Amino acid sequence: MTEPYSAPAVEAAAPSAPLVTGAPAVSIRELTKSYVLKSETVHALRGVSFDVPEGDYVAIMGPSGSGKSTLLNLLGCLDKPTSGNFYLGQDDVASMTDDELADIRSRRIGFVFQSYNLIQQYTVVENIQVPLYYQGRLGAAEHQRATELAESVGLGDRLDHRPMQLSGGQQQRVAIARSLMNDPYFILADEATGNLDSATTEEILTLFDSLNAEGRTIIMVTHEDEVAARAKRIIRLGDGLLSSERFNSEASREEARVRQQEHVRVLAQRKY
Numbered sequence: 230m231t232e233p234y235s236a237p238a239v240e241a242a243a244p245s246a247p248l249v250t251g252a253p254a255v256s257i258r259e260l261t262k263s264y265v266l267k268s269e270t271v272h273a274l275r276g277v278s279f280d281v282p283e284g285d286y287v288a289i290m291g292p293s294g295s296g297k298s299t300l301l302n303l304l305g306c307l308d309k310p311t312s313g314n315f316y317l318g319q320d321d322v323a324s325m326t327d328d329e330l331a332d333i334r335s336r337r338i339g340f341v342f343q344s345y346n347l348i349q350q351y352t353v354v355e356n357i358q359v360p361l362y363y364q365g366r367l368g369a370a371e372h373q374r375a376t377e378l379a380e381s382v383g384l385g386d387r388l389d390h391r392p393m394q395l396s397g398g399q400q401q402r403v404a405i406a407r408s409l410m411n412d413p414y415f416i417l418a419d420e421a422t423g424n425l426d427s428a429t430t431e432e433i434l435t436l437f438d439s440l441n442a443e444g445r446t447i448i449m450v451t452h453e454d455e456v457a458a459r460a461k462r463i464i465r466l467g468d469g470l471l472s473s474e475r476f477n478s479e480a481s482r483e484e485a486r487v488r489q490q491e492h493v494r495v496l497a498q499r500k501y
């Protein structure tokens with residue numbers, strides 16, 4: 230039998246508590262990941278280091294095969310690095326057991342996927358509560374919190390709808406609310422707007438803006454320059470290495486916001 234995992238000494242903050250402390254939410258050092266195949270070894274990540282302080286908003290970009298998904302899998306505790314360090318708060322994830330990884334993944338990381346990954350038989354509120362099912366924590370307080378999260382992402386009038394009865398943007402809002410249920414260290418978004426049209430992409434990016442303004446840390450992978458332009462920082466990978474890092478000024482982020490909103494307005498005026 231495995232030892233029960235003792236939770237890190239970080240209590241889940243109350244939703245209204247300030248989340249920005251300046252301490253790194255994520256810190257990775259010389260992270261490598263190699264996949265050993267029969268005929269060869271693929272060095273998907275070859276020594277990547279960066280910090281993501283609490284309250285940051287980072288876009289990870291790079292050409293196909295550069296290691297983005299590999300990095301995301303490591304950050305999401307879905308996989309273990311071959312070497313290097315990966316700190317979440319004070320905990321070195323790189324040296325954790327599989328059980329500890331699973332625990333931290335379900336309790337402290339908020340996933341948002343391109344394909345929403347909602348459970349079709351569940352209502353909006355039930356989907357938002359899913360991260361708690363694994364912990365057996367389901368009572369009136371949890372139901373209330375899920376309801377409040379649904380309201381906070383603009384789904385207050387859709388609480389009992391099922392995914393099939395929602396638009397893509399609404400489904401992604403459910404996924405974002407679900408990602409917040411555990412008060413995660415950070416939101417990990419993988420092409421979160423990849424399936425959405427321009428107007429809905431703008432809605433979701435506006436929601437990310439407001440979550441980040443509340444202090445939520447966001448790390449996302451995107452192929453789209455206009456999406457990455459909304460983040461505070463862009464980290465580019467190339468051949469498994471960090472190839473560049475750029476900060477987006479507040480002014481350039483605002484310009485990107487205006488550009489996208491203008492684009493959506495023009496589209497809405499077109500007759501066909």
Ligand SMILES: Nc1ncnc2c1ncn2[C@@H]1O[C@H](COP(=O)(O)OP(=O)(O)OP(=O)(O)O)[C@@H](O)[C@H]1O
Pocket residue numbers: 264265266271272273291292293294295296297298299300
């Ligand atoms: N499970 C695996 N086994 C073997 N090789 C893998 C595995 N996953 C990824 N790779 C290899 O590692 C490298 C990086 O892949 P990764 O999926 O991280 O790229 P990516 O940047 O996400 O690309 P894309 O933009 O196409 O999604 C590639 O050469 C890929 O073929």
Ligand SMILES: [Mg+2]
Pocket residue numbers: 297298299
């Ligand atoms: Mg990928």
